[in-house]
Amino acid sequence: MVRTPCCRAEGLKKGVWTQEEDQKLIAHVQRHGEGGWRTLPDKAGLKRCGKSCRLRWANYLRPDIKRGDFSQEEEDSMINLHAVHGNKWSAIARRLPGRTDNEIKNHWNTHIKKRLIKKGIDPVTHKSLLDNLEEKSTVHQEKDDQKSKDNKSSRSSARFLNKVANRFGQRVSQSVLSDIIGSGGSLTSHATPIISSSECERSTSSSSTPTSSDLLTNQSINVDATTPLSSSTCSDSSDLFLYDDIFGDIEDTTRLISSRFLSNVVSHDGEEFLMLDGSCLENTSFMRELTMILQED
DNA sequence: AATCCATTCAACCGCCTGGGT
């Protein structure tokens, strides 16, 4: 069978669409619906390639497209989503109603990317451009050693809690979490391992350098207590959406995780644990909820 | 006013994937 060429080389128009062409395309789609793009140009009387028609409709003519500048909220979401999905523009677009992948891609490349670089943040990894990997590794090792000593007595419970932690995030109430966040206080060094990082890319340092989440939250973060393991390093998007469901939006989630809940990554017998701020354990409401979950399990 | 340069963004291109045969 001979493959039908996508675009016939001759007689097809390229470049900017005219109003007349737009009207023809809109009228045809309204009458026959989307699809059948390859044969659409002939039927609609357009001297355009089918792909070009689809693109024009999807990126410009579709009635549900939101035009105009991106809001601060949209940009924040975009940064968070990019941290999770990378350059998967269509995946990002699905989470930003009314925005097209092309529009998002352009906006990222022309605005956000530059802004991140200006702030010293790598727009690809969402980590600081100044990070020295070797230094990072050394510092992390030293801290790990210290943490490891501090936590020798709690290894068995750590592993158990680590498993529980994967589930508690789905159920613990927002009011309790808000309470913890509001509890403030310096983050302690006797943090107990509680949240598994097994499904995320491994963090390798307790870097004090900025991340994209720092930028979008516009607030300073306690560097001693901050791990770069925010949503930006999670490779599995389901994790992010899990927390997203709890807190309403990704910005809050990122801010919470990066600034309060986690203070480091500690290895136990080849298994890695994220460190939870010790103040959480002093919060009775939080511990009560955790206990209830344990009983249910 | 004219020219140059940088930026923006609509559109194109080539590749990939999933579904149908």
Place this chain on the structure above:
DNA sequence: GACCCAGGCGGTTGAATGGAT
């Protein structure tokens, strides 16, 4: 399993635009 097709995707291009000189 092999092949084809339609649609989708991400990277790139280039015309349009605006600001600087």
